[in-house]
Amino acid sequence: MAHAGSENWEAPLLRASFDRVAMSDERLGAEPRPSDGEPNEWEVPPAATVPALASFALGAVYLLLLLVASRLPAPNDAWATGISVIVFVYFPLAIVYHGVRIPLKPVAELLAGLIALGVWLGVAGVEGRTGSALAGPARSVALLVACMFFGMLASRVLRDRNVLLPACIIAGLADLLSVGWGFTAHALRETPDLVAKLSVAVPALAPQAASAADGKFPILATMGVGDLFFVALFFAAGARFGLPLRRTFCFVFPLVALAMGLTITGVLPWQGIPGLPFIAVGFLAANLRSFRFSREEWRAMGITGAALAALALGLLLWWRLGGG
Numbered sequence: 001m002a003h004a005g006s007e008n009w010e011a012p013l014l015r016a017s018f019d020r021v022a023m024s025d026e027r028l029g030a031e032p033r034p035s036d037g038e039p040n041e042w043e044v045p046p047a048a049t050v051p052a053l054a055s056f057a058l059g060a061v062y063l064l065l066l067l068v069a070s071r072l073p074a075p076n077d078a079w080a081t082g083i084s085v086i087v088f089v090y091f092p093l094a095i096v097y098h099g100v101r102i103p104l105k106p107v108a109e110l111l112a113g114l115i116a117l118g119v120w121l122g123v124a125g126v127e128g129r130t131g132s133a134l135a136g137p138a139r140s141v142a143l144l145v146a147c148m149f150f151g152m153l154a155s156r157v158l159r160d161r162n163v164l165l166p167a168c169i170i171a172g173l174a175d176l177l178s179v180g181w182g183f184t185a186h187a188l189r190e191t192p193d194l195v196a197k198l199s200v201a202v203p204a205l206a207p208q209a210a211s212a213a214d215g216k217f218p219i220l221a222t223m224g225v226g227d228l229f230f231v232a233l234f235f236a237a238g239a240r241f242g243l244p245l246r247r248t249f250c251f252v253f254p255l256v257a258l259a260m261g262l263t264i265t266g267v268l269p270w271q272g273i274p275g276l277p278f279i280a281v282g283f284l285a286a287n288l289r290s291f292r293f294s295r296e297e298w299r300a301m302g303i304t305g306a307a308l309a310a311l312a313l314g315l316l317l318w319w320r321l322g323g324g
Contacts, residue, residue: 058098100235169305185271
Protein backbone atom coordinates (compact mmCIF):
# COMPACT_ATOMS: atom_id res chain seq x y z
CA MET A 1 0.00 0.00 0.00
CA ALA A 2 2.79 2.37 0.81
CA HIS A 3 4.39 1.74 -2.56
CA ALA A 4 1.14 2.25 -4.47
CA GLY A 5 0.49 5.47 -2.57
CA SER A 6 3.93 6.75 -3.49
CA GLU A 7 3.21 6.19 -7.19
CA ASN A 8 -0.10 8.03 -6.93
CA TRP A 9 1.63 10.97 -5.28
CA GLU A 10 4.63 11.16 -7.62
CA ALA A 11 2.84 10.75 -10.96
CA PRO A 12 0.96 14.08 -10.85
CA LEU A 13 4.14 15.86 -9.79
CA LEU A 14 6.09 14.42 -12.71
CA ARG A 15 3.33 15.29 -15.20
CA ALA A 16 3.18 18.84 -13.85
CA SER A 17 6.96 19.16 -14.16
CA PHE A 18 6.93 17.96 -17.75
CA ASP A 19 4.06 20.34 -18.56
CA ARG A 20 6.08 23.26 -17.18
CA VAL A 21 9.12 22.24 -19.23
CA ALA A 22 7.00 21.97 -22.37
CA MET A 23 5.47 25.38 -21.77
CA SER A 24 8.94 26.83 -21.22
CA ASP A 25 10.15 25.32 -24.49
CA GLU A 26 7.14 26.74 -26.31
CA ARG A 27 7.86 30.19 -24.96
CA LEU A 28 11.48 29.96 -26.02
CA GLY A 29 10.80 28.53 -29.46
CA ALA A 30 7.58 30.24 -30.45
CA GLU A 31 7.74 33.15 -32.86
CA PRO A 32 5.76 36.26 -31.89
CA ARG A 33 2.74 37.10 -33.99
CA PRO A 34 1.15 40.47 -34.61
CA SER A 35 -1.98 41.33 -32.71
CA ASP A 36 -4.13 40.98 -35.82
CA GLY A 37 -3.10 37.34 -36.26
CA GLU A 38 -1.20 37.84 -39.52
CA PRO A 39 2.07 35.94 -40.08
CA ASN A 40 5.38 37.66 -39.54
CA GLU A 41 7.92 38.11 -42.29
CA TRP A 42 10.10 35.22 -41.13
CA GLU A 43 7.30 32.66 -40.96
CA VAL A 44 7.36 32.30 -44.75
CA PRO A 45 10.92 33.17 -45.74
CA PRO A 46 11.02 34.51 -49.30
CA ALA A 47 12.90 32.49 -51.90
CA ALA A 48 15.57 34.69 -53.41
CA THR A 49 15.89 32.73 -56.64
CA VAL A 50 12.47 33.30 -58.20
CA PRO A 51 12.19 37.10 -57.82
CA ALA A 52 15.87 37.58 -58.71
CA LEU A 53 15.59 35.55 -61.90
CA ALA A 54 12.28 37.18 -62.84
CA SER A 55 13.67 40.67 -62.29
CA PHE A 56 16.85 39.89 -64.23
CA ALA A 57 14.96 38.30 -67.13
CA LEU A 58 12.51 41.20 -67.34
CA GLY A 59 15.41 43.65 -67.22
CA ALA A 60 17.16 41.91 -70.11
CA VAL A 61 13.98 41.90 -72.22
CA TYR A 62 13.31 45.52 -71.28
CA LEU A 63 16.80 46.60 -72.41
CA LEU A 64 16.36 44.71 -75.68
CA LEU A 65 12.97 46.33 -76.32
CA LEU A 66 14.42 49.79 -75.66
CA LEU A 67 17.15 49.07 -78.20
CA VAL A 68 14.76 48.00 -80.98
CA ALA A 69 11.78 50.21 -80.10
CA SER A 70 12.34 52.68 -82.94
CA ARG A 71 12.22 49.79 -85.41
CA LEU A 72 9.12 48.07 -84.04
CA PRO A 73 6.21 48.42 -86.52
CA ALA A 74 2.76 49.76 -85.67
CA PRO A 75 -0.24 50.49 -87.95
CA ASN A 76 -0.32 54.21 -87.15
CA ASP A 77 0.70 56.80 -84.59
CA ALA A 78 -2.24 56.07 -82.28
CA TRP A 79 -1.41 52.38 -82.13
CA ALA A 80 2.27 53.16 -81.71
CA THR A 81 1.52 55.42 -78.75
CA GLY A 82 -0.77 52.89 -77.07
CA ILE A 83 1.63 49.98 -77.50
CA SER A 84 4.61 52.00 -76.33
CA VAL A 85 2.83 53.23 -73.20
CA ILE A 86 1.57 49.79 -72.22
CA VAL A 87 4.85 47.95 -72.86
CA PHE A 88 7.27 50.53 -71.50
CA VAL A 89 5.24 51.25 -68.38
CA TYR A 90 4.66 47.58 -67.67
CA PHE A 91 8.30 46.50 -67.76
CA PRO A 92 9.76 49.02 -65.26
CA LEU A 93 6.93 48.37 -62.82
CA ALA A 94 7.23 44.60 -63.24
CA ILE A 95 11.00 44.73 -62.68
CA VAL A 96 10.43 46.66 -59.45
CA TYR A 97 7.57 44.35 -58.44
CA HIS A 98 9.85 41.31 -58.56
CA GLY A 99 13.06 43.05 -57.51
CA VAL A 100 11.80 44.39 -54.18
CA ARG A 101 11.02 40.84 -53.05
CA ILE A 102 14.68 39.79 -53.24
CA PRO A 103 15.72 39.35 -49.58
CA LEU A 104 18.79 41.56 -49.17
CA LYS A 105 20.53 43.13 -46.22
CA PRO A 106 20.55 46.95 -46.05
CA VAL A 107 24.26 47.04 -46.89
CA ALA A 108 23.65 44.94 -50.01
CA GLU A 109 20.82 47.25 -51.10
CA LEU A 110 23.06 50.29 -50.61
CA LEU A 111 25.96 48.77 -52.54
CA ALA A 112 23.72 47.60 -55.38
CA GLY A 113 22.14 51.05 -55.60
CA LEU A 114 25.54 52.76 -55.66
CA ILE A 115 26.82 50.43 -58.38
CA ALA A 116 23.74 51.09 -60.54
CA LEU A 117 24.09 54.83 -59.89
CA GLY A 118 27.74 54.66 -60.95
CA VAL A 119 26.76 52.92 -64.19
CA TRP A 120 24.12 55.58 -64.83
CA LEU A 121 26.61 58.40 -64.23
CA GLY A 122 29.15 56.77 -66.54
CA VAL A 123 26.66 56.22 -69.36
CA ALA A 124 25.08 59.66 -68.99
CA GLY A 125 28.53 61.25 -69.10
CA VAL A 126 29.50 59.69 -72.43
CA GLU A 127 26.06 59.50 -74.04
CA GLY A 128 26.31 62.75 -75.96
CA ARG A 129 29.86 62.12 -77.13
CA THR A 130 29.62 58.54 -78.34
CA GLY A 131 26.29 58.63 -80.17
CA SER A 132 25.88 54.95 -79.36
CA ALA A 133 22.39 53.50 -79.73
CA LEU A 134 23.00 51.54 -76.52
CA ALA A 135 23.60 54.61 -74.35
CA GLY A 136 20.00 55.79 -73.94
CA PRO A 137 18.51 52.38 -73.12
CA ALA A 138 21.41 51.50 -70.78
CA ARG A 139 20.96 54.80 -68.95
CA SER A 140 17.25 54.12 -68.43
CA VAL A 141 17.85 50.60 -67.10
CA ALA A 142 20.68 51.71 -64.78
CA LEU A 143 18.55 54.53 -63.35
CA LEU A 144 15.61 52.16 -62.83
CA VAL A 145 17.80 49.67 -60.94
CA ALA A 146 19.34 52.42 -58.80
CA CYS A 147 15.90 53.78 -57.87
CA MET A 148 14.69 50.27 -57.05
CA PHE A 149 17.49 49.52 -54.59
CA PHE A 150 17.43 52.96 -52.98
CA GLY A 151 13.66 52.71 -52.64
CA MET A 152 14.04 49.32 -50.97
CA LEU A 153 16.59 50.79 -48.58
CA ALA A 154 14.42 53.80 -47.76
CA SER A 155 11.38 51.61 -47.09
CA ARG A 156 13.13 50.22 -44.02
CA VAL A 157 12.50 53.53 -42.27
CA LEU A 158 8.77 52.73 -42.23
CA ARG A 159 8.00 50.67 -39.13
CA ASP A 160 4.22 50.43 -39.45
CA ARG A 161 1.97 49.83 -42.43
CA ASN A 162 -0.32 52.67 -41.32
CA VAL A 163 2.44 55.17 -42.12
CA LEU A 164 2.02 54.31 -45.80
CA LEU A 165 -1.36 56.04 -46.04
CA PRO A 166 -0.22 59.57 -45.10
CA ALA A 167 3.07 58.96 -46.95
CA CYS A 168 1.15 58.30 -50.17
CA ILE A 169 -1.00 61.40 -49.75
CA ILE A 170 1.90 63.71 -48.94
CA ALA A 171 4.09 62.33 -51.75
CA GLY A 172 1.29 62.68 -54.30
CA LEU A 173 0.46 66.27 -53.35
CA ALA A 174 4.14 67.25 -53.20
CA ASP A 175 4.68 65.89 -56.72
CA LEU A 176 1.58 67.70 -57.95
CA LEU A 177 2.87 71.02 -56.63
CA SER A 178 6.41 70.39 -57.87
CA VAL A 179 5.39 69.51 -61.43
CA GLY A 180 2.79 72.27 -61.61
CA TRP A 181 4.68 75.17 -60.06
CA GLY A 182 7.80 74.03 -58.25
CA PHE A 183 11.24 72.60 -58.88
CA THR A 184 10.19 70.07 -61.52
CA ALA A 185 8.28 72.68 -63.52
CA HIS A 186 11.32 74.96 -63.46
CA ALA A 187 13.64 72.11 -64.48
CA LEU A 188 11.37 71.11 -67.38
CA ARG A 189 11.53 74.68 -68.70
CA GLU A 190 15.20 75.43 -68.08
CA THR A 191 17.05 72.08 -68.25
CA PRO A 192 14.94 69.57 -70.20
CA ASP A 193 18.02 67.52 -71.13
CA LEU A 194 18.89 67.00 -67.47
CA VAL A 195 15.31 65.98 -66.68
CA ALA A 196 15.46 63.46 -69.54
CA LYS A 197 18.63 61.94 -68.12
CA LEU A 198 16.98 61.69 -64.69
CA SER A 199 14.10 59.72 -66.16
CA VAL A 200 13.24 56.34 -67.63
CA ALA A 201 12.11 56.59 -71.22
CA VAL A 202 8.86 55.62 -72.88
CA PRO A 203 10.32 55.44 -76.41
CA ALA A 204 8.70 56.13 -79.74
CA LEU A 205 7.96 53.20 -82.05
CA ALA A 206 8.70 53.10 -85.78
CA PRO A 207 5.97 55.43 -87.14
CA GLN A 208 6.85 58.21 -84.71
CA ALA A 209 10.60 57.58 -84.65
CA ALA A 210 11.04 57.65 -88.43
CA SER A 211 11.97 61.33 -88.48
CA ALA A 212 14.37 61.13 -85.54
CA ALA A 213 17.99 62.00 -86.18
CA ASP A 214 20.48 59.18 -86.45
CA GLY A 215 22.14 58.26 -83.18
CA LYS A 216 19.33 59.73 -81.11
CA PHE A 217 17.04 57.87 -78.75
CA PRO A 218 13.52 59.09 -79.68
CA ILE A 219 11.14 59.22 -76.71
CA LEU A 220 7.48 60.04 -76.20
CA ALA A 221 7.49 60.58 -72.43
CA THR A 222 9.49 59.73 -69.34
CA MET A 223 8.97 58.47 -65.81
CA GLY A 224 10.88 60.63 -63.38
CA VAL A 225 13.33 59.50 -60.75
CA GLY A 226 10.88 60.41 -57.97
CA ASP A 227 8.15 58.23 -59.46
CA LEU A 228 10.48 55.24 -59.71
CA PHE A 229 11.90 55.74 -56.23
CA PHE A 230 8.48 55.91 -54.56
CA VAL A 231 7.11 52.97 -56.55
CA ALA A 232 10.01 50.90 -55.22
CA LEU A 233 9.53 52.27 -51.69
CA PHE A 234 5.78 51.54 -51.64
CA PHE A 235 6.17 48.08 -53.21
CA ALA A 236 9.03 47.13 -50.87
CA ALA A 237 7.14 48.32 -47.80
CA GLY A 238 4.01 46.54 -49.01
CA ALA A 239 5.94 43.29 -49.44
CA ARG A 240 7.45 43.60 -45.96
CA PHE A 241 4.12 44.34 -44.29
CA GLY A 242 2.32 41.51 -46.10
CA LEU A 243 0.11 43.70 -48.30
CA PRO A 244 -1.32 42.14 -51.50
CA LEU A 245 1.50 43.12 -53.85
CA ARG A 246 0.00 41.57 -57.00
CA ARG A 247 -3.27 43.41 -56.41
CA THR A 248 -1.28 46.59 -55.83
CA PHE A 249 0.53 46.15 -59.14
CA CYS A 250 -2.78 45.62 -60.96
CA PHE A 251 -4.07 48.92 -59.58
CA VAL A 252 -0.91 50.98 -60.04
CA PHE A 253 0.00 49.86 -63.57
CA PRO A 254 -3.08 51.13 -65.46
CA LEU A 255 -3.03 54.44 -63.57
CA VAL A 256 0.63 55.07 -64.41
CA ALA A 257 -0.11 54.14 -68.03
CA LEU A 258 -2.97 56.67 -67.95
CA ALA A 259 -0.58 59.34 -66.65
CA MET A 260 1.84 58.60 -69.50
CA GLY A 261 -1.02 58.79 -72.00
CA LEU A 262 -2.09 62.17 -70.64
CA THR A 263 1.49 63.38 -70.87
CA ILE A 264 1.85 62.33 -74.50
CA THR A 265 -1.52 63.69 -75.64
CA GLY A 266 -1.01 67.00 -73.83
CA VAL A 267 -4.46 67.07 -72.26
CA LEU A 268 -3.29 69.17 -69.32
CA PRO A 269 -1.47 72.49 -69.83
CA TRP A 270 1.70 71.35 -68.08
CA GLN A 271 4.90 70.21 -69.71
CA GLY A 272 4.67 67.05 -67.62
CA ILE A 273 2.05 65.15 -65.67
CA PRO A 274 2.85 64.34 -62.01
CA GLY A 275 3.05 60.57 -61.73
CA LEU A 276 3.02 60.19 -57.95
CA PRO A 277 -0.67 61.13 -57.49
CA PHE A 278 -1.59 58.28 -59.84
CA ILE A 279 0.80 55.90 -58.06
CA ALA A 280 -0.54 56.94 -54.65
CA VAL A 281 -4.18 56.52 -55.70
CA GLY A 282 -3.48 53.05 -57.10
CA PHE A 283 -1.56 51.96 -54.01
CA LEU A 284 -4.22 53.23 -51.60
CA ALA A 285 -7.12 51.82 -53.64
CA ALA A 286 -5.51 48.38 -53.53
CA ASN A 287 -4.64 48.45 -49.83
CA LEU A 288 -7.10 50.76 -48.09
CA ARG A 289 -8.65 47.91 -46.08
CA SER A 290 -5.22 46.95 -44.76
CA PHE A 291 -4.86 50.17 -42.76
CA ARG A 292 -6.24 50.22 -39.23
CA PHE A 293 -6.91 53.57 -37.59
CA SER A 294 -9.17 54.75 -34.83
CA ARG A 295 -12.14 56.92 -35.69
CA GLU A 296 -10.33 60.01 -34.40
CA GLU A 297 -7.28 59.25 -36.54
CA TRP A 298 -9.43 58.83 -39.65
CA ARG A 299 -11.15 62.14 -38.91
CA ALA A 300 -7.85 63.96 -38.40
CA MET A 301 -6.40 62.57 -41.62
CA GLY A 302 -9.56 63.45 -43.50
CA ILE A 303 -9.39 67.06 -42.34
CA THR A 304 -5.69 67.28 -43.19
CA GLY A 305 -6.21 65.71 -46.60
CA ALA A 306 -9.10 68.05 -47.39
CA ALA A 307 -6.99 71.06 -46.41
CA LEU A 308 -4.10 69.95 -48.61
CA ALA A 309 -6.44 69.22 -51.52
CA ALA A 310 -8.01 72.68 -51.13
CA LEU A 311 -4.53 74.23 -51.18
CA ALA A 312 -3.61 72.36 -54.36
CA LEU A 313 -6.92 73.33 -56.01
CA GLY A 314 -6.42 76.94 -55.02
CA LEU A 315 -2.96 77.00 -56.55
CA LEU A 316 -4.30 75.40 -59.72
CA LEU A 317 -7.06 78.01 -60.06
CA TRP A 318 -4.57 80.78 -59.35
CA TRP A 319 -2.29 79.47 -62.09
CA ARG A 320 -5.16 79.10 -64.61
CA LEU A 321 -6.34 82.66 -63.93
CA GLY A 322 -2.94 84.00 -64.85
CA GLY A 323 -1.28 84.30 -61.49
CA GLY A 324 1.74 82.17 -62.50
